[in-house]
Amino acid sequence: MKKEKFYGNNWQVYPLSFDMYQYDSKGRYIKDLILNNNYATKMNISEMNLTIIKLSAFDLDGNEHFVTDFKGNNLIKIKGLFGGDFLRSTSLLKLGSGTYNILRFYLGKKGNSFVYSDRSEELVSDFNFLDFNIENGLNIKGNESPEVLLRFDFTPYERINYFKLAFQFFEKSRNFTGKFVDGLSSLMVKG
Numbered sequence: 001m002k003k004e005k006f007y008g009n010n011w012q013v014y015p016l017s018f019d020m021y022q023y024d025s026k027g028r029y030i031k032d033l034i035l036n037n038n039y040a041t042k043m044n045i046s047e048m049n050l051t052i053i054k055l056s057a058f059d060l061d062g063n064e065h066f067v068t069d070f071k072g073n074n075l076i077k078i079k080g081l082f083g084g085d086f087l088r089s090t091s092l093l094k095l096g097s098g099t100y101n102i103l104r105f106y107l108g109k110k111g112n113s114f115v116y117s118d119r120s121e122e123l124v125s126d127f128n129f130l131d132f133n134i135e136n137g138l139n140i141k142g143n144e145s146p147e148v149l150l151r152f153d154f155t156p157y158e159r160i161n162y163f164k165l166a167f168q169f170f171e172k173s174r175n176f177t178g179k180f181v182d183g184l185s186s187l188m189v190k191g
Contacts, residue, residue, distance in 0.1 A: 033151065034081070034152075036152070041153075044155045051112055052074060052106065053072035057102065068094075081153055093145075093147075097142050102132065
């Protein structure tokens with residue numbers, strides 16, 4: 001009999017797809033939040049590398065509540081839902097009871113970049129913060145698990161056309177060979 005290893009995080013590609021693994025050791029449900037940003041969707045951003053210095057949440061009345069025990073100045077790589085990646089936070093649910101609809105990430109001045117769906121990367125320093133809407137909101141009652149999963153709804157990467165890559169490789173090889181042969185023929189003519 002063949003033994004297979006099971007890694008829960010690797011299998012959980014879609015949010016809420018494996019609810020039986022969404023509980024902590026005390027049997028409390030772990031909140032699973034999907035975050036989206038209109039700018040990221042419009043610009044076809046697939047990944048963000050952000051230096052987050054502060055974290056806050058906005059309630060339904062528009063009041064900002066800071067997460068006081070968030071350890072800032074960390075470069076965090078944020079990937080989208082399509083890859084099954086998520087961030088885990090143990091400090092977000094310490095905000096207090098209430099309903100929140102926006103998470104705000106305050107950014108440092110250096111080290112921030114966006115990776116677009118065509119895999120090009122751009123350094124960004126124009127943003128002081130990024131707001132992410134919480135799909136269906138975050139309702140904190142006080143008896144939840146202290147953990148929360150943060151998933152980001154970004155644009156998936158474009159598929160790589162392997163035939164196009166192979167064609168480009170052979171095109172470059174042919175160009176190199178042609179230049180090499182031309183160089184040799186010019187040496188033979190001189191000699």
